[in-house]
Amino acid sequence: MEYQKLLIAFCFYSLFVQQSQLTYAGKHLYPRDQAFYLLQFKQGLTIGRNVHYYCDEDTHAKTFSWNVTGDCCEWDGVTCNGFTGHVIGLEISSSCLSGTIHANNSLTKLVHLQRLNLAFNYLDDFPLGNSISELTSLTHLNLSDSGFLKGKMIPPGLSKLSKLISLDLTWNFIQVGQTTLTSLLHNLTNLEVLLFRNVHAPFELPKNFPSSLRKLSLEGTDMFGNITDSQLFHLPNLQVLRLGWNPLITGILPNFNWSFSGSILELDFSHTGIFGKVPDSVGNLHSLCYLDLSSNSLSGSIPESFGNLTAITELRHTGNNFTVSVLSSISKLNKLVHLDLSNNHFQGSFPESIGNLTNIIKLTLQCNNFTVWPTMYLWSLNLENNFLQGPLHQSICDLYNLQVLILAQNNFSGSIPGCLGGFVFLLEKPKWYVNFAEDIAQQIAANKRTRQKKRRQRKMN
Numbered sequence: 001m002e003y004q005k006l007l008i009a010f011c012f013y014s015l016f017v018q019q020s021q022l023t024y025a026g027k028h029l030y031p032r033d034q035a036f037y038l039l040q041f042k043q044g045l046t047i048g049r050n051v052h053y054y055c056d057e058d059t060h061a062k063t064f065s066w067n068v069t070g071d072c073c074e075w076d077g078v079t080c081n082g083f084t085g086h087v088i089g090l091e092i093s094s095s096c097l098s099g100t101i102h103a104n105n106s107l108t109k110l111v112h113l114q115r116l117n118l119a120f121n122y123l124d125d126f127p128l129g130n131s132i133s134e135l136t137s138l139t140h141l142n143l144s145d146s147g148f149l150k151g152k153m154i155p156p157g158l159s160k161l162s163k164l165i166s167l168d169l170t171w172n173f174i175q176v177g178q179t180t181l182t183s184l185l186h187n188l189t190n191l192e193v194l195l196f197r198n199v200h201a202p203f204e205l206p207k208n209f210p211s212s213l214r215k216l217s218l219e220g221t222d223m224f225g226n227i228t229d230s231q232l233f234h235l236p237n238l239q240v241l242r243l244g245w246n247p248l249i250t251g252i253l254p255n256f257n258w259s260f261s262g263s264i265l266e267l268d269f270s271h272t273g274i275f276g277k278v279p280d281s282v283g284n285l286h287s288l289c290y291l292d293l294s295s296n297s298l299s300g301s302i303p304e305s306f307g308n309l310t311a312i313t314e315l316r317h318t319g320n321n322f323t324v325s326v327l328s329s330i331s332k333l334n335k336l337v338h339l340d341l342s343n344n345h346f347q348g349s350f351p352e353s354i355g356n357l358t359n360i361i362k363l364t365l366q367c368n369n370f371t372v373w374p375t376m377y378l379w380s381l382n383l384e385n386n387f388l389q390g391p392l393h394q395s396i397c398d399l400y401n402l403q404v405l406i407l408a409q410n411n412f413s414g415s416i417p418g419c420l421g422g423f424v425f426l427l428e429k430p431k432w433y434v435n436f437a438e439d440i441a442q443q444i445a446a447n448k449r450t451r452q453k454k455r456r457q458r459k460m461n
């Protein structure tokens with residue numbers, strides 16, 4: 001009895017599939033219809049050369065090869081589920097597409113779609129508008145630099161895509177509008193990646209963020225708000241937090257163990273309106289590799305706990321009001337590769353202990369009040385606009401790998417050390433800018449090798 005029922009159901013299904021070549025049956029989608037919907041989608045847009053700066057004569061427009069023959073799962077940019085045959089991915093970024101994807105576009109019929117990438121095209125408006133909510137299986141939506149016209153809105157329907165894991169809206173002029181970012185994010189409880197960089201829309205820093213977030217990029221928006229009580233510091237899985245270039249973000253950095261202290265790799269608070277002291281709790285961020293605190297109004301000393309950030313490779317403190325010359329905590333960061341302390345009020349001698357950080361290849365110290373020469377093994381050294389005096393320090397001769405040296409606006413006197421005799425000097429007044437050409441870098445390397453050899457020979461003797 002059960003067997004008979006099953007058999008009947010199966011026959012009915014086969015019959016239906018044959019008839020449904022060009023029909024859409026409710027919620028169900030039969031693989032053969034998909035080609036039809038995809039072609040309809042393609043027809044709604046124009047493939048135009050030079051419509052976008054990502055589109056020139058050499059750009060490969062993926063939909064160009066879509067045609068009535070063949071299996072649509074084989075088409076360029078189309079991915080299907082190997083078992084059911086449903087289209088689950090459309091990757092048609094940089095495909096010279098222009099036009100509007102209206103709410104009635106056949107794209108809404110591809111209800112199994114999980115990944116949709118329309119980045120770097122010229123779409124005028126948010127694809128499908130509020131009907132984007134019909135693509136309920138979407139996990140990855142990428143609309144980076146999609147050429148939306150000014151004044152277009154993020155549709156409220158986006159907030160219904162509760163399976164979204166990644167949302168990329170970078171480089172668009174789009175309004176967040178009455179749907180605040182807070183309500184937009186409310187139901188997106190699986191969101192791990194939210195990229196909003198250079199979305200030019202004034203909106204308030206959301207009160208809450210999904211705790212699933214791993215990567216959050218909100219740089220260069222017109223976001224405003226006070227960061228002090230923000231839930232941002234309570235996100236347990238965050239690895240990347242970029243808030244730079246938001247001058248309307250104010251407040252102080254709170255002093256408690258931030259929830260992401262076990263996971264965070266990158267932090268960028270540069271060019272915002274935050275002020276006050278750097279809290280001791282920063283020292284809990286043991287896995288941090290990159291920290292940018294440039295151009296804020298932070299002041300006081302760099303906390304001792306900084307010495308705990310032993311994974312850090314790039315540290316930017318430029319353009320603050322740090323005044324205290326105690327930099328000893330930095331000398332513990334022995335993975336540092338690039339240290340930028342320019343435009344502060346550091347005074348006196350550059351700590352000798354920092355000379356022990358042998359991985360630093362780029363040191364940027366311009367516009368401070370240093371009076372004593374740092375000794376290190378550098379590739380690039382910028383000491384412009386300090387208070388260095390007297391003859392150039394002999395240790396310059398030990399900087400075997402140096403290729404860029406900027407010493408303008410100091411108070412040097414005396415002659416140039418003989419070891420630099422062979423180098424090309426660009427004596428642009430009043431700059432003393434030395435740019436070692438490549439062949440000279442090779443010369444230094446050769447010198448280094450002979451010196452190392454001599455040293456080794458001396459040791460052996």
Ligand SMILES: *[C@@H]1O[C@H](CO)[C@@H](O)[C@H](O)[C@H]1NC(C)=O
Nearest residue numbers: 064065066067068069070076
């Ligand atoms: C359809 O596309 C395939 C693959 O790009 C191509 O080989 C074929 O010539 C096309 N057929 C038509 C009728 O355009």
Ligand SMILES: *[C@@H]1O[C@H](CO)[C@@H](O)[C@H](O)[C@H]1NC(C)=O
Nearest residue numbers: 044100101102103104105106
């Ligand atoms: C789809 O919607 C657009 C804009 O609302 C309209 O211009 C167009 O005629 C519609 N197309 C179809 C097939 O209904």
Ligand SMILES: *[C@@H]1O[C@H](CO)[C@@H](O)[C@H](O)[C@H]1NC(C)=O
Nearest residue numbers: 093117119142144166168193
């Ligand atoms: C979005 O697509 C562009 C172009 O393919 C790519 O460069 C970018 O990394 C994508 N964004 C995400 C979050 O994957």
Ligand SMILES: *[C@@H]1O[C@H](CO)[C@@H](O)[C@H](O)[C@H]1NC(C)=O
Nearest residue numbers: 156159160183184185186187
């Ligand atoms: C969140 O989801 C619930 C249930 O699906 C829905 O009623 C509500 O309108 C959604 N909220 C937003 C902001 O979309």
Ligand SMILES: *[C@@H]1O[C@H](CO)[C@@H](O)[C@H](O)[C@H]1NC(C)=O
Nearest residue numbers: 225226227228229250251252
């Ligand atoms: C930011 O919020 C904190 C804590 O609520 C408050 O003390 C501070 O005055 C606020 N700062 C600004 C600039 O609004």
Ligand SMILES: *[C@@H]1O[C@H](CO)[C@@H](O)[C@H](O)[C@H]1NC(C)=O
Nearest residue numbers: 257258259260261262263284
């Ligand atoms: C801060 O939090 C991290 C991760 O949750 C933890 O490993 C660390 O011990 C905490 N530090 C302090 C001082 O509580």
Ligand SMILES: *[C@@H]1O[C@H](CO)[C@@H](O)[C@H](O)[C@H]1NC(C)=O
Nearest residue numbers: 295296297298299319320321
């Ligand atoms: C540094 O402090 C001085 C005096 O307190 C203030 O006038 C100046 O605006 C501050 N600079 C920055 C970048 O915060």
Ligand SMILES: *[C@@H]1O[C@H](CO)[C@@H](O)[C@H](O)[C@H]1NC(C)=O
Nearest residue numbers: 283303304305306307308329
């Ligand atoms: C962090 O730094 C402080 C101050 O230097 C020090 O007392 C503390 O032991 C350090 N904690 C860890 C876990 O390294």
Ligand SMILES: *[C@@H]1O[C@H](CO)[C@@H](O)[C@H](O)[C@H]1NC(C)=O
Nearest residue numbers: 331351352353354355356357
């Ligand atoms: C630099 O390192 C050497 C050898 O590891 C050590 O003896 C010396 O005390 C260090 N200097 C400073 C100022 O930390």
Ligand SMILES: *[C@@H]1O[C@H](CO)[C@@H](O)[C@H](O)[C@H]1NC(C)=O
Nearest residue numbers: 344345346347368369371387
């Ligand atoms: C920098 O040092 C010079 C010379 O010691 C001093 O006159 C000046 O006030 C200092 N400037 C700052 C901002 O500390």
Ligand SMILES: *[C@@H]1O[C@H](CO)[C@@H](O)[C@H](O)[C@H]1NC(C)=O
Nearest residue numbers: 387388389390410411412413
């Ligand atoms: C520069 O150095 C000379 C002596 O070498 C000294 O007389 C002069 O005061 C210094 N100028 C500044 C601005 O420190």
